[in-house]
Amino acid sequence: MASISQPSSTRPAVVRSERFRGSNLTEGITRFLLYVAVFIGGVIFAIPFYWMLRTSVMPTAQVYLFPPEWWPERFEWQHFKTPFAVFPFAKFFLNSAYIAILSAIGTALSSSLVGFSFARLRFPLRDFLFVVVLATMILPEHVRLVPTYLIYVYLGWIGTYLPLIVPNWFAPAFYVFLMRQFFMTIPKDMDDAALIDGCNPLGLFWRIHMPLSMPALGVVLIFQITYHWNDFLHPLIYIQGVNNYTVALGLQLFQGQMTNNMQALMAASILAILPTIFMFFFAQRYFVQGIVVSGVKG
Amino acid sequence: MASMQSDVGRRTALPEHGKRVIKQSTRESLYGYLLISPWLLGFIIFTVGPMLASLVIGLYRTDFLTETTYVGLKWYRNVFTDSLVRKALINTAIYSFSVVPINTMLALLIAVMLNQGIKFQSFWRTVYYLPSIVSGVAVALLWRWLYQPDIGLFNSILGPILKPFGLLPPRWIFSEEWALPSIIIMAFWGAGGAMLIYLAGLRGIPTSLYEAAEIDGAGSVRRFFAITLPLLTPTIFFNVVLNIIGSWQVFTQALVMTRGGPNNATLTMVLQIYRTGFENFYFGYASAQAWLLFLIVLIFVVLALRSASSWVHYERV
Numbered sequence: 001m002a003s004i005s006q007p008s009s010t011r012p013a014v015v016r017s018e019r020f021r022g023s024n025l026t027e028g029i030t031r032f033l034l035y036v037a038v039f040i041g042g043v044i045f046a047i048p049f050y051w052m053l054r055t056s057v058m059p060t061a062q063v064y065l066f067p068p069e070w071w072p073e074r075f076e077w078q079h080f081k082t083p084f085a086v087f088p089f090a091k092f093f094l095n096s097a098y099i100a101i102l103s104a105i106g107t108a109l110s111s112s113l114v115g116f117s118f119a120r121l122r123f124p125l126r127d128f129l130f131v132v133v134l135a136t137m138i139l140p141e142h143v144r145l146v147p148t149y150l151i152y153v154y155l156g157w158i159g160t161y162l163p164l165i166v167p168n169w170f171a172p173a174f175y176v177f178l179m180r181q182f183f184m185t186i187p188k189d190m191d192d193a194a195l196i197d198g199c200n201p202l203g204l205f206w207r208i209h210m211p212l213s214m215p216a217l218g219v220v221l222i223f224q225i226t227y228h229w230n231d232f233l234h235p236l237i238y239i240q241g242v243n244n245y246t247v248a249l250g251l252q253l254f255q256g257q258m259t260n261n262m263q264a265l266m267a268a269s270i271l272a273i274l275p276t277i278f279m280f281f282f283a284q285r286y287f288v289q290g291i292v293v294s295g296v297k298g
Numbered sequence: 299m300a301s302m303q304s305d306v307g308r309r310t311a312l313p314e315h316g317k318r319v320i321k322q323s324t325r326e327s328l329y330g331y332l333l334i335s336p337w338l339l340g341f342i343i344f345t346v347g348p349m350l351a352s353l354v355i356g357l358y359r360t361d362f363l364t365e366t367t368y369v370g371l372k373w374y375r376n377v378f379t380d381s382l383v384r385k386a387l388i389n390t391a392i393y394s395f396s397v398v399p400i401n402t403m404l405a406l407l408i409a410v411m412l413n414q415g416i417k418f419q420s421f422w423r424t425v426y427y428l429p430s431i432v433s434g435v436a437v438a439l440l441w442r443w444l445y446q447p448d449i450g451l452f453n454s455i456l457g458p459i460l461k462p463f464g465l466l467p468p469r470w471i472f473s474e475e476w477a478l479p480s481i482i483i484m485a486f487w488g489a490g491g492a493m494l495i496y497l498a499g500l501r502g503i504p505t506s507l508y509e510a511a512e513i514d515g516a517g518s519v520r521r522f523f524a525i526t527l528p529l530l531t532p533t534i535f536f537n538v539v540l541n542i543i544g545s546w547q548v549f550t551q552a553l554v555m556t557r558g559g560p561n562n563a564t565l566t567m568v569l570q571i572y573r574t575g576f577e578n579f580y581f582g583y584a585s586a587q588a589w590l591l592f593l594i595v596l597i598f599v600v601l602a603l604r605s606a607s608s609w610v611h612y613e614r615v
Binding site (some may be wrong): 022034035037038041042045046047048049051052055063064065066067068110112113114116117118121122123124126129132133136138139140141142143145146147148149150151152167169170171172173176200201202204226229230231232233236237247248249251252255262265266268269270272273276277280284287288 | 312323325326327328329330331332333334336337338339340341343344345347348351352355359362408411412416422424425426427428429431433434435436437439440441443444446449450451453454457458487490498533539543546547549550553554568571572575576582584587588589591592595596599
């Protein structure tokens with residue numbers, strides 16, 4: 001992170017001193033307009049969050065005032081309790097976390113194994129098969145929706161979490177690509193040394209590459225947890241019984257029953273996005289790194 | 299790759315007169331296939347198998363429980379005459395063709411602005427990026443509330459502005475003509491995801507190129523179009539392709555905010571497939587529609603790939 005951000009802060013300084021030597025005024029105005037634009041854009045992007053918070057703590061009478069008011073006349077935090085009183089909302093969180101974490105672990109293990117093989121081992125048809133991996137990345141998920149549903153019907157998995165978790169243990173293409181790109185950046189000298197010492201490829205993967213690829217594995221875990229936390233369509237199809245609901249399904253149910261309690265609905269929504277936001281702040285480095293590995297080198 | 303292979307081969311081969319070389323590479327092939335087997339199995343079970351099965355399911359009238367009747371190509375013909383499918387296709391196409399280009403430009407603009415060495419860059423980056431990681435039902439509920447025509451955020455700002463002109467603000471998701479634009483506008487809030495990718499790409503452009511251009515007397519606009527944009531095209535391309543695929547699959551907002559309405563104004567392809575299959579239990583027809591969606595996405599992705607050679611610069615610097 002630190003090493004990446006350095007050039008960007010030094011570069012414009014160099015450029016500026018060369019270019020605007022004689023026109024400090026022009027430079028000043030351009031800078032000022034830039035800051036104004038960044039500020040206004042930032043406010044626009046942040047306002048929905050503000051509106052969400054503001055609604056969740058407002059007294060009922062004030063929420064439905066016309067014209068609407070921007071600042072709560074007093075803070076009412078009890079709306080954050082309503083979701084837990086009406087539904088097993090805490091259970092929804094546990095269910096979502098269970099699905100998201102098991103899916104993410106399966107993805108990290110399987111994709112790194114496959115990605116390592118594509119990056120480091122030589123076998124017939126390797127390059128062709130890797131093109132197939134790339135091709136499956138562009139498949140819209142929904143073409144498989146009906147037939148995979150049929151598979152789960154036959155397996156008796158409808159109403160369980162298995163359809164949501166198990167496919168992730170079979171190396172989703174995007175993450176294979178991401179891990180392979182990462183393994184390509186690890187120096188090959190290490191491989192040589194390990195192979196001469198009689199290490200087989202599996203040992204090479206587990207003892208040398210896995211410990212070195214913690215940042216990339218972090219990216220996979222975070223991306224997958226975020227995806228499954230937010231996923232709505234698949235839980236909607238496969239999960240039965242309110243007790244088994246994920247947070248996303250619970251919110252949808254809550255919406256239907258709380259049409260006149262906007263504060264509680266916004267409070268529940270805040271609670272639902274909070275884990276993702278926390279995760280972002282604690283693992284910001286990984287988010288940015290993942291973007292670099294997957295997006296830029298693609 | 300090649301150098302490592304020959305190195306290892308030579309060193310291990312020396313004592314045993316080349317016999318080991320063959321063994322080594324066969325062993326490596328076996329390991330290679332062993333290690334990719336999770337993907338290979340998954341590819342067969344969850345991708346190729348289902349894709350082919352989907353074609354066959356499309357020949358039947360079936361709810362997977364009580365009824366399975368062969369209907370031939372009926373569903374595949376219906377797809378082209380069904381007015382709901384057509385409506386869903388048009389809506390999704392409008393969504394995709396609005397969201398992909400506008401989001402790309404918006405993301406680029408923000409990334410370039412944030413890359414001008416501004417103060418508190420990481421703070422602003424977070425502000426712009428955060429909306430893109432929160433998605434799904436919570437965000438749909440929030441935007442439904444923002445769009446509330448009387449006491450929602452947007453109209454509480456727009457109302458007073460439009461009043462002097464004798465105009466009323468739109469009723470957003472509750473009006474037929476504004477419902478789809480509402481869902482499109484909402485997608486711009488997620489531009490931060492692509493912004494972060496472009497920001498990372500901008501940092502990869504060597505400072506020396508800008509300095510050289512500077513000496514040659516290129517202005518800042520010229521520098522952007524001659525250096526920044528061309529060097530960023532591989533990143534933009536990768537991102538646009540993923541966005542095209544993602545945008546054709548829009549679903550959650552349409553279901554949670556408007557249930558496809560009013561009067562099917564926000565009926566999207568995936569919502570239509572979901573309804574046909576999982577609400578009305580015509581799985582065969584849903585399969586046929588899914589294949590239509592797949593072919594359309596495929597066409598646009600192939601067009602994008604074809605166009606790549608004319609505008610994407612693959613130069614290593």
